[in-house]
Amino acid sequence: MQQKNLIVLLGPTGVGKTELSLRLATYFGSPIINADSRQLYTDIPIGTAAPTLEERERVEHYFVGTHQLEDYYSAAQYENDVIKLLDKLFQNHDVVLLSGGSMMYIDAVCKGIDDIPTIDNVTRERMRERYEQEGLDALVEDLRKLDPEYSAICDLKNPKRVIHALEICTMTGKTYTSFRLRKEKVRPFRIIKIGLQRPREELFERINSRVDVMVEKGLIEEAKRVLPYRHFNSLNTVGFKELFQYFDGTWDLDFALEKIRRNSRVYAKKQMTWFSHDKEIVWFHPEQESEIIALIESKRTIE
DSSP states (O other), X not given: OOOOEEEEEXXXXXXXHHHHHHHHHHHHTOOEEEOOTTTTBTTOTTTTTOOOHHHHXXXXXXXXXXXXXXXXXXXXXXXXXXXXXXXXXXXXXXXXXXXXXXXXXXXXXXXXXXXXXXXXXXXXXXXXXXXXXXXXXXXHHHHHHHOHHHHTTSOTTOHHHHHHHHHHHHHHSSOSGXXXXXXXXXXSSEEXXXXXXXXXXXXXXXXXXXXXXXXXXXXXXXXXXXXXXXXXXXXXXXXXXXXXXXXXTSSOHHHHHHHHHHHXXXXXXXXXXXXXXXXXXXXXXXXXXXXXXXXXXXXXXXX
16 A cells, blocks of 8 residues: 655745645645644634635635634644544545644644643633733742743743643643653654745745735734634734734834734744754745655655
């Protein structure tokens, strides 16, 4: 039996994954599995640069607009759902394309993620209220007491990381560290990782321009519609956090938009730093489509 192949097309925000993914999927006759953790949510297609209806009609997509803003969804759940989906897709496809820039989601599918318990609603709500009432510093102090080992390596300025670790500690009575086994799983399919990159100035110019295009498409109106859901994790993301500050009267619009551009550039740098540690990724400029196809063809024919 011919080995099945998962092509992973990754790269920083704004690099040009969407259009190339459509062309590669068409070439290989493959559906596309979205690996952007925010494009999963409905009601925010502009702010997440989700594939348009026309693009989704060109190629079948999975995990785009499939969840409500109030839904809790984790990388562990994504791993489980995608692996089940791949079992079905590989029955009719020799090649399936996974495309996106969410580092944890990509690693979850390629390497597996630790079996960390799903947080119950009561614990999640209680921790959210604590964060809003007491602030991040108080939660960091608790984490240092409950799990000093993880607090020593955690990004303590990242509320999401701190809150999640504390949720695990308080819900299970165990340290978050005890669940972090870091054991890589072996997948029954070949994984071919293609990374897209551009020169720094070129990438940043594209990011800046993309923010302007989003505004023209209705980003501000979209953010206003979802304002009542601002406390959900789905909206704790660049593009919405800044506009919520504008709606609050904290920032003026020009400043908020400049913050979106800046924070998008910062996020792109974080993505590239994360991906740089993965030696399995072969890097290309998005315009090197023929070279990318040639590499994939050469790798998928190796048994």
